[in-house]
Amino acid sequence: xxxxxxxxxxxxxxxxxxxxxxxxxxxxxxxxxxxxxxxxxxxxxxxxxxxxxxxxxxxxxxxxxxxxxxxxxxxxxxxxxxxxxxxxxxxxxxxxxxxxxxxxxxxxxxxxxxxxxxxxxxxxxxxxxxxxxxxxxxxxxxxxxxxxxxxxxxxxxxxxxxxxxxxxxxxxxxxxxxxxxxxxxxxxxxxxxxxxxxxxxxxxxxxxxxxxxxxxxxxxxxxxxxxxxxx
Amino acid sequence: xxxxxxxxxxxxxxxxxxxxxxxxxxxxxxxxxxxxxxxxxxxxxxxxxxxxxxxxxxxxxxxxxxxxxxxxxxxxxxxxxxxxxxxxxxxxxxxxxxxxxxxxxxxxxxxxxxxxxxxxxxxxxxxxxxxxxxxxxxxxxxxxxxxxxxxxxxxxxxxxxxxxxxxxxxxxxxxxxxxxxxxxxxxxxxxxxxxxxxxxxxxxxxxxxxxxxxxxxxxxxxxxxxxxxxx
DNA sequence: CTCACCTCGATCGTTTTTGATCATTTATGA
DNA sequence: TCATAAATGATCAAAAACGATCGAGGTGAG
Numbered sequence: 109x110x111x112x113x114x115x116x117x118x119x120x121x122x123x124x125x126x127x128x129x130x131x132x133x134x135x136x137x138x139x140x141x142x143x144x145x146x147x148x149x150x151x152x153x154x155x156x157x158x159x160x161x162x163x164x165x166x167x168x169x170x171x172x173x174x175x176x177x178x179x180x181x182x183x184x185x186x187x188x189x190x191x192x193x194x195x196x197x198x199x200x201x202x203x204x205x206x207x208x209x210x211x212x213x214x215x216x217x218x219x220x221x222x223x224x225x226x227x228x229x230x231x232x233x234x235x236x237x238x239x240x241x242x243x244x245x246x247x248x249x250x251x252x253x254x255x256x257x258x259x260x261x262x263x264x265x266x267x268x269x270x271x272x273x274x275x276x277x278x279x280x281x282x283x284x285x286x287x288x289x290x291x292x293x294x295x296x297x298x299x300x301x302x303x304x305x306x307x308x309x310x311x312x313x314x315x316x317x318x319x320x321x322x323x324x325x326x327x328x329x330x331x332x333x334x335x336x337x338x339x
Numbered sequence: 340x341x342x343x344x345x346x347x348x349x350x351x352x353x354x355x356x357x358x359x360x361x362x363x364x365x366x367x368x369x370x371x372x373x374x375x376x377x378x379x380x381x382x383x384x385x386x387x388x389x390x391x392x393x394x395x396x397x398x399x400x401x402x403x404x405x406x407x408x409x410x411x412x413x414x415x416x417x418x419x420x421x422x423x424x425x426x427x428x429x430x431x432x433x434x435x436x437x438x439x440x441x442x443x444x445x446x447x448x449x450x451x452x453x454x455x456x457x458x459x460x461x462x463x464x465x466x467x468x469x470x471x472x473x474x475x476x477x478x479x480x481x482x483x484x485x486x487x488x489x490x491x492x493x494x495x496x497x498x499x500x501x502x503x504x505x506x507x508x509x510x511x512x513x514x515x516x517x518x519x520x521x522x523x524x525x526x527x528x529x530x531x532x533x534x535x536x537x538x539x540x541x542x543x544x545x546x547x548x549x550x551x552x553x554x555x556x557x558x559x560x561x562x563x564x565x566x567x568x569x570x
Numbered sequence: 571c572t573c574a575c576c577t578c579g580a581t582c583g584t585t586t587t588t589g590a591t592c593a594t595t596t597a598t599g600a
Numbered sequence: 601t602c603a604t605a606a607a608t609g610a611t612c613a614a615a616a617a618c619g620a621t622c623g624a625g626g627t628g629a630g
Contacts, residue, residue, distance in 0.1 A: 111392055111587075130608095140590085141607085142589060143589075145608075145609085153419065162608095235483050235490075238483065244482075246481065246482050247478065249498045251475075252467075252470045252476045252478060254470050263477075267480045267494065342577075371578070372579090373619095376617090392587065392618080393586095
């Protein structure tokens, strides 16, 4: 069997099963463990899968298994439910700001069914996801923040201020129902404020882990957003 | 049998079987391995198939419409070698433009060892990769091109024109050694030209599948780049 | 008819792939 | 924490495929 053919088969299998062990792949592809491992190495480099001891996991651009999902891993199902609810607040033909958080990225799949949307985000990962779902999307420029994988800084702000959107969907690290909505990064906070200022409506999405937390940089008071979507 | 007739038969077979070995093709076409290989070479140049050691795999859709993941899966080892060579042309402290192609993204791991770099890219995927490797990186803004996952348009160009870089590392869809370096997307071409204009040096990286191909949008003549890195 | 030209197949040195071996690392449970 | 079993990466040798080159055969123009 050809190398490329085998690698394509491997990916096909992985797409079905989401994850497979080296042993399983050996059986399915009629190849030795060494060969399977070599293929996995190549495909991991290409960003198509993530290797793990004993096998490999399909690498979807989805945040679930991404490295930066360390923070978000625990609340995935909750975030998905929240995202589904928030998507109901977005209407056909609108222009939407999405911030760079993992919570907001879960909204993307729900946007596919809303026609004629334009989405602007400062999250490269969210932007890629939007492209995969065939949604017209724009990315702000800016400096890459290592921790959160968000684009921030003056360039990002200038970009946002050049746009008028119907709605801004954003998240935050801390949400106090009797106080403020706060963030731990000044750069990200500044950008969120810019987005809020340039959008007619605002929607805060948050999972339960954010409640009661407080961080140094205030985005806005809890009463400010037009909608707050939690559980 | 005529050459053209044989090549048409080869493609017909390949369309049925999706992939075939050189041996199989020899038997089916009553030709020697050398002849089959020559045909495969021609047909690969034409973009109809992808060669793999031992045979060839059908190139399903037109390359332009091929999903990014599939396209980037081919020629991986070659791209990695080319990228490693190109990385040697980048020096500590420099500011670097990287375009959004898969070939240039393979340079990223090699940049980790070069201190004090600043990298600007119009590829969200490349930008994420840079962040993962802890390299100070910036992303241009712009509209997301669905096919290639590149950020393009006026916003991207304005961003690039606000920067002066030491070197621009770029790739192209078509490379003719006695002609031009060309691309299939006007928007991407325009951005590459902008990057080249704002960089003191230029490095073209390409794998062998690009050689001899020609696309409508000219980036620059083959003689223009300061360095050309292939195999 | 002869010459130039093109295609094809054969040969040979080189490269690629692959499975085996072995030391090292990793996960897991005592 | 430590031991054990499994998985991994590195290295190697053999087999297969590859590219380059050369000569044979066939075709068309002069």
